[in-house]
Amino acid sequence: MIIxxxxxxxxxxxxxxxxxxxxGEVKDVRLKIIEGPRFFELxxxxxxxxxxxxxxxxxxxxxxxxxxxxxxxxxxxxxxVEVPEEIALIRELGLIGELLExxxxxxxxxxxxxxxxxxxxxxxxxxxxxxxKEGLALKAFGNRIRVMVGGREIxxxxxxxxxxxxxxxxxELERVEKESEAxxxxxxxxxxxxAQLDPYGAQAKHFVxxxxxxxxxxxxxxxxxxxxxxxxxxxRSLVYSFAKQSHYKGEAFFVGALPRLxxxxxxxxxxxxxxxxxxxxxxxxGYVSYNxxxxxxxxxxxxxxxxxxxxxxxxxxxxxxxxxxxxxxxEGIGYVEAPRGVLIHHYRIDASGKISYSNIxxxxxxxxxxxEASLLEEARNLYGKADESAMIGRLEETVRAFDPxxxxxxxIVRL
Amino acid sequence: MMDKLxxxxxxxxxxxxxxxxxxxxxxxxxxxxxxxxxxxxHMATSLSEENHYDVALVTGTVSTQRDLNLLxxxxxxxxxxxxxxxxxxxxxxxxxxxxPIREKLKAVYGDDGNPMRALDSKPVVEYVAVxxxxxxxxxxxxxxxxxxxxxxxxxxxxxxxxxxCVECKLNEYECVLVKKGxxxxxxxxxxxxxxxxxxxxxxxxxxxxxLPGEVNPASEYEIxxxxxxxxxxxIRKFKTFARWEP
Numbered sequence: 079m080i081i082x083x084x085x086x087x088x089x090x091x092x093x094x095x096x097x098x099x100x101x102g103e104v105k106d107v108r109l110k111i112i113e114g115p116r117f118f119e120l121x122x123x124x125x126x127x128x129x130x131x132x133x134x135x136x137x138x139x140x141x142x143x144x145x146x147x148x149x150x151x152x153x154x155x156x157x158x159v160e161v162p163e164e165i166a167l168i169r170e171l172g173l174i175g176e177l178l179e180x181x182x183x184x185x186x187x188x189x190x191x192x193x194x195x196x197x198x199x200x201x202x203x204x205x206x207x208x209x210x211k212e213g214l215a216l217k218a219f220g221n222r223i224r225v226m227v228g229g230r231e232i233x234x235x236x237x238x239x240x241x242x243x244x245x246x247x248x249x250e251l252e253r254v255e256k257e258s259e260a261x262x263x264x265x266x267x268x269x270x271x272x273a274q275l276d277p278y279g280a281q282a283k284h285f286v287x288x289x290x291x292x293x294x295x296x297x298x299x300x301x302x303x304x305x306x307x308x309x310x311x312x313x314r315s316l317v318y319s320f321a322k323q324s325h326y327k328g329e330a331f332f333v334g335a336l337p338r339l340x341x342x343x344x345x346x347x348x349x350x351x352x353x354x355x356x357x358x359x360x361x362x363x364g365y366v367s368y369n370x371x372x373x374x375x376x377x378x379x380x381x382x383x384x385x386x387x388x389x390x391x392x393x394x395x396x397x398x399x400x401x402x403x404x405x406x407x408x409e410g411i412g413y414v415e416a417p418r419g420v421l422i423h424h425y426r427i428d429a430s431g432k433i434s435y436s437n438i439x440x441x442x443x444x445x446x447x448x449x450e451a452s453l454l455e456e457a458r459n460l461y462g463k464a465d466e467s468a469m470i471g472r473l474e475e476t477v478r479a480f481d482p483x484x485x486x487x488x489x490i491v492r493l
Numbered sequence: 494m495m496d497k498l499x500x501x502x503x504x505x506x507x508x509x510x511x512x513x514x515x516x517x518x519x520x521x522x523x524x525x526x527x528x529x530x531x532x533x534x535h536m537a538t539s540l541s542e543e544n545h546y547d548v549a550l551v552t553g554t555v556s557t558q559r560d561l562n563l564l565x566x567x568x569x570x571x572x573x574x575x576x577x578x579x580x581x582x583x584x585x586x587x588x589x590x591x592x593p594i595r596e597k598l599k600a601v602y603g604d605d606g607n608p609m610r611a612l613d614s615k616p617v618v619e620y621v622a623v624x625x626x627x628x629x630x631x632x633x634x635x636x637x638x639x640x641x642x643x644x645x646x647x648x649x650x651x652x653x654x655x656x657x658c659v660e661c662k663l664n665e666y667e668c669v670l671v672k673k674g675x676x677x678x679x680x681x682x683x684x685x686x687x688x689x690x691x692x693x694x695x696x697x698x699x700x701x702x703x704l705p706g707e708v709n710p711a712s713e714y715e716i717x718x719x720x721x722x723x724x725x726x727x728i729r730k731f732k733t734f735a736r737w738e739p
Contacts, residue, residue, distance in 0.1 A: 115556065115611055116506065116587040117597050126726060132698055133733070136586050136630065139510025187516070200531070214519055221517065229693040231517055232510045232631045233700070236693040243693035 083470055095473065097457050104461045107453040109446060109477075119436045127153045127405065127431050132235040134423065137438070140183065143176045143228045144416035146237045148423040151293060153239045154403070155410025156427045161401050164391070165241050168227055171254070171387045172237065173292045173414065174380045175223025178216055180417035181335070181373040181380075184481045185268060186213020189370055192475050193275065209271075212264045216377065219257050223384065226250050241400030248392065255388040258381045262349070265377035269353050272374040279366035279452035279476045284326050285337035286311075286444070288413045288420055291345045297413060297420065298341055299326065306411065307422050307439065323446045324439065330447035333419030334480065335372035336361060347382035350375055366452050367479045373417075405431025416441050418481045442482045452476050498645060500529040501546035503567045505553030505560040506587065506614065510631040511578035512552055518634050525638065528645035546571040548644055550637070551617050554580045554588055558610035561620065568621040573644060577637065579630040581617040583702040583735035586630075588614045591736065625650055630700035630734060633686050653685045656704050657697050661688035669696050674720050676730060681708045702735040 079099040098106040118137055122130050131149040135142040147169050154161065187199040190209065196202035203210040221231045226246050229236030236243045288294030289304050296304035297311075313322045325331070339346075339361060343354050353375045354361070361368050405427070412423040419441030426435035456476050460469040504512050516522065532546065549571035555561050568574055579585040590597060594613045618626060627636055640650040657679035661668070669691055670677035677696030679688065683704045690697050703710065710731070717727045 115598070116614070117590045117600075118586075120590045120592065120597060120600060121586055124725075125729060129698070129730070129733075133586055136508050136510075139508045139513045139631065142508075142510075183513075183516070200526070218519060229695075230689045231634075232514060233508075234693065235690050235695055235698060238695070243690075243695035 081466070081470075083473060095453055095477070097453070097461075097473075099461070102462070104454065104457045107450050107457055109450045109453065118438060122433050122436050124432050124434075127157070127239060127425075127427055127433060130425075130433060131237060131239070132233075134438070135233050135235070137440070139232045140180050141176055141416040141418070141421070142233050143172045143224055143237065144414050144421050145423070146228070146235075147173060147293065148412040148414040148416075148421050149425075150237055150239050151412030151414065152410045152423040152425045153412075153427065155412065156408035156425050157239070157403055157406055157410070158408060159240055159401055159403050161241065162399075164394070164397060165401070167387050167391060168242065168246060169237065170292055171223060171246075171384060171391075172227030174384045174387070175220045175227060177292075177376060177380045177417045178220030178384075179224060180220070180481075181377055182213050182216040182220060184417075185272060185370060185373055185377075186210060186217070188481075189272070189478060192478070193271070212267070216261055216264060219261055220380075222257075223254060226254075238400075240403040245396050245398040246391070248396070251388045251392050251396075254384055255392065258385040258388065262378065262381050265374070265381055266349075266353075268374040268377055269357075269371070272370045273357060273360075275367055275370055277360075277363060277365035277367050278456055278472065279479055280448070280455040281364040282330075282332035282337070282366060282448060283364070284329055284331035285340055285364075286326060286331050286333050286420060287337050287341045288415050291338065291342055291415065293412075293414045295413070299331070300341065307413075307424075311439075311444070313439065313443075322443055324444045325447055330451045331444070332364075332366065332448045333441050333444045334369050335376050335417075335419075336364070336366070336369040337419070338415060339372045339375060340364075347379050347386065349382050350379035353378055366448065366476070369479050369481065373481070405429065409435075418442065418445075420444055442480070445480050445482065449477060449480050449482065452480075497530040498528060498547040499532045499545060500641075501532055501549045501567060501571065503549060503551045503563055505551065505564060505581070505617070506556035507553030507578065507580045507585075511580070514631045514634045515550075515637065518638055521635075521638050525641055529641065544570050547573065548641065549574045550577045551575065551581055551623075552577045554584055554614040554616055555620055556587065556612055556614040558612065561612065564617060564620060573624045574621070575640065576617040576623040576626045578632055579628045579700055579702055579734050582626045582628040584614060584616040584619075585700075585734050588616060589732055589734070589736045590614075625652070628683055628702045629686060632701075633689075636685055653683060654704075654706065655684045656680055656708060657682045657684045657686065657688050657691070657701070660684050660686070661691045664688055664692070666691045669694065670716065676717055676720070676722060676726075678713070678730065681710050681713050698733065699730070700734050703731075 081097040083095045094110050096108045122133055131146040134149040135146040137145050191198055191202045194202055199210055225231055228234035285300045286297055289296050289298050298304055311324050311326055313324050315322055339354055407429045409426045414421045422439040424437040425433055428434045453473055502512055549567045551567050576582045643650040669675040675696040678699035679697040681703055682697055682699045683701035
């Protein structure tokens, strides 16, 4: 017997799952990505590097800046370009804006209705209007940063190899400094709220993240130092899904907010670090549902870090000088922490500056095996004990905890 | 109180941005909800009970059999259907890869191909008649607000008929094509974005698709040639968002 879950709702993109029952027992779970393939690696092949980040941004609206920054980092590494601290800080600020925008969408509009038992945030707003407004305030702040650094709320093209089209102004940075402080109170409240969620899903055994907090030169895991994805992560196609599946040393692993906190708590800002310590015991159990709590703690981190960066940039003043970029033959990998986990853009560029190879691996593809493992565990716990609709509801919540971005996951390619 | 109009949002294959952009209306979304009841919104709600829509917004390209079925359902159950965003109106980026679907699948998923029913990505307008087409990758969120408000008031929404350059001039931005020699498709691209990318000091990449009528793509081509861009670069740039024209 196969129980088919309807299409997931309150996740980004189109996906569903099947639970295979044999002899009264849950045998298998298949997570199907039914969003159509989009062939981004074919789209950029043969194109001049200058145009590529703008196209890659279109992979995902929720994390377009993560894609354009990962793309720019991959291209710059291939072309041997190094940027000064000013450019790095502004990019980091952009990624922080994206984290705020994405986490607040996920927590307040997609997860909170589960906490309070509503089908959606609009209906939840009648009783918990304040909370929805707080979420929207954080989200709007994140989006203002995305406009400032990325050029638009969605799919701006301001992040380019070597720098930016336009640099933030003093007034904009002053506003970031003030608002990030004012919003901290809301983020702390979110931590208290999402700390109440029960553990569910599987306990992750392996965690993977980039070696810096929001991007890196390489990847790190719970058991070893820095490595390139090509050394440890294997991808394979599935017959039932448009997304590929990845394994770390043959096993499922987890990327996202929880792995970031567990692997990189030493890089947190003071307030976020305190909250992490307070909830450390819970988080270290590795239950994927605690990814929600981890995201709430990252809201605090993002606001504190945005404040630090704005202060630093205001103190030193903005020079606004791009680094010259010359085409040459090369290969480079960009690693970024998108809000929902590690994102990889890998390119080879030919002597004329055209892309000759591209491989993109998104967090949702990296988490695919872990999502299946979690669904399997949860289905085994509930099958025969809870009625079917309660089980399906809980399975949906389990998928939602990963904050999957399904649009992102459908062009995971090796050419 | 008058009955609210029933609004459905249907997402086919895309980046999610055109649906997300509606949520980005923030308090204006609550203004819209004075006139509309959202009865289908895949990304935001778990309810799915209605089968008639006064207005259907469809985003994305038709890239799978599922997309096609959903599109037909949206068309058959709605009075007024809006193709929302460049994927739905022109095919956008995923529509621009000009290989047969079999070869694309093979390149991505290997020799086994992928037995799921993928179709060659095409815009919504290739399959069904639409009542209104609003391009943009993404469209400007205030545009969809205006269109929905017009419909609620019984006014036929107006389609923009000027290039990006008009809004660029109104903002008094420096012309990046002439002054900086950057490739800018502003002169031949549908306006309505308030020249967002020229605000960034960069050239328009044509994400709203080509403006039909009295524009002059041949002259744009000559200008880019004179700036030193080769044929292949220019052609790919022109076709990035709009291999399919409505």
